[in-house]
Amino acid sequence: MLLRFLKLRLVVNGMHIYPLRKNNPVLVTMPTNPSRIVVTDGFHITQPLELKYRQQTSYFNIVCAIDNDVLVGGLIFMLMFFAMGATSGVWLLQFFSLLPIGYILFLYYIRRKEFIRILPA
Numbered sequence: 001m002l003l004r005f006l007k008l009r010l011v012v013n014g015m016h017i018y019p020l021r022k023n024n025p026v027l028v029t030m031p032t033n034p035s036r037i038v039v040t041d042g043f044h045i046t047q048p049l050e051l052k053y054r055q056q057t058s059y060f061n062i063v064c065a066i067d068n069d070v071l072v073g074g075l076i077f078m079l080m081f082f083a084m085g086a087t088s089g090v091w092l093l094q095f096f097s098l099l100p101i102g103y104i105l106f107l108y109y110i111r112r113k114e115f116i117r118i119l120p121a
Contacts, residue, residue, distance in 0.1 A: 006041040008062060008116070013037075020062065037118070044115045059121035065107050065114055074100030 008020040010028065013035055018026050020039070028037075034052040038045055039062055051058065078097045085093030107115060 006044075006064075006116075008039055008041050011038050011040060025059075039116055039118055041116065044112050046116050046118050047113060049118050061119045061121050063117050063119055065111065065117070066104055070104075074104065 004022055010018040010020055010026060012018070012028060013031060016028075016031065018028055020026060030051065030053065034050050036048045036050050038048050040046070049060075078100050081093050081097035085091065085095075085097060
């Protein structure tokens with residue numbers, strides 16, 4: 001779900017830029033063999049992937065470190081600990097409800113290289 005909000009672009013050999021949209025395949029002509037591709041949203045950038053291709057087509061998936069399971073789990077964790085802290089008056093439980101936000105911010109700002117990844121399909 002988070003990938004919907006990011007404007008991702010595929011960069012081939014540092015020169016050719018292709019916009020990526022959800023569920024729309026992109027046909028890319030590789031200018032040289034081998035070619036290097038990266039995916040970026042302007043702030044995050046993937047590790048360069050060097051393609052040595054012999055076949056006509058290759059398929060890749062772009063994935064995010066914060067997938068839907070992490071978002072839903074963090075939301076449930078936050079609501080559960082906040083409700084327990086609000087009803088019991090223990091401020092430490094309310095503090096623990098902020099841990100998923102800290103984890104998501106850690107992934108977004110500190111582990112920028114692993115936030116977006118290219119995986120073979």
